[in-house]
Amino acid sequence: MVEAENKRDAVYFKFVGELDESCALKVKDYMDDVIEDTKIKKFVMDLKKLTFMDSTGIGILIGRYKKITKKNGVVFITDPQPVVDKVLTLSGIYQIMPKIEE
Amino acid sequence: MDNRLYIKVPAISENEAFLRNVVAAFCVPLNPTVEQIDDIKTAVSEAVTNCVVHAYGKEKGDIEVEAYAKDGVIHIRVTDFGKGITDIKKAVSPYFTSAGEAERAGIGFTVMKTFMDGLEVFNNPSGGLSVNMWKNMLKEV
Numbered sequence: 001m002v003e004a005e006n007k008r009d010a011v012y013f014k015f016v017g018e019l020d021e022s023c024a025l026k027v028k029d030y031m032d033d034v035i036e037d038t039k040i041k042k043f044v045m046d047l048k049k050l051t052f053m054d055s056t057g058i059g060i061l062i063g064r065y066k067k068i069t070k071k072n073g074v075v076f077i078t079d080p081q082p083v084v085d086k087v088l089t090l091s092g093i094y095q096i097m098p099k100i101e102e
Numbered sequence: 103m104d105n106r107l108y109i110k111v112p113a114i115s116e117n118e119a120f121l122r123n124v125v126a127a128f129c130v131p132l133n134p135t136v137e138q139i140d141d142i143k144t145a146v147s148e149a150v151t152n153c154v155v156h157a158y159g160k161e162k163g164d165i166e167v168e169a170y171a172k173d174g175v176i177h178i179r180v181t182d183f184g185k186g187i188t189d190i191k192k193a194v195s196p197y198f199t200s201a202g203e204a205e206r207a208g209i210g211f212t213v214m215k216t217f218m219d220g221l222e223v224f225n226n227p228s229g230g231l232s233v234n235m236w237k238n239m240l241k242e243v
Binding site for chain 2: 018020021022024028052054055056058059060062063082083086087090091
């Protein structure tokens, strides 16, 4: 699942466990509420504790990216584990959400 | 001894984690690397997600997963009994999705193709779709 935390100038979405279809709706709703409610423009997807994700997760991230950029925000990804990094790299998502070091 | 996995469960998203982990556990005697296991888990998850999301619409149905190993190659088949795919060539092409506005990346088959060594997708004569995929576990990754 996912939890939001304000840190410095950004909203951090901290993912924990596994991300697939079974929790997709809950994750989307939670993130959309946070994106809607905040005035902060910078978002970081913190994937340090995400142990698995398939392309359903890519769809979720791209959907949130669209909502954030509509509000003139920016999105970054940080700290993906190798299993998750491989899917992210294949998807080409780093072209729109650059990977940053924490 | 020839071992074989056969399992049939309802096509619900709660079974995605179960099925990818069952197949991963089945592969353990082949001494896989962590990356090989990750690849297989991700590929199985994509195939199963397709069944859960696309195969049955609002109807209920089952997913069948079979696996066996031969000469160091793991063979996996994921089958549903749903509506099948009219244009398979289009469906397997990157970034195609039939899901419209549902925020699908459209790369499920691309992930399967990339993470495995081979992929076949076909409609069964009796209805539904099968995905055959295989991976050579003796190959260094």
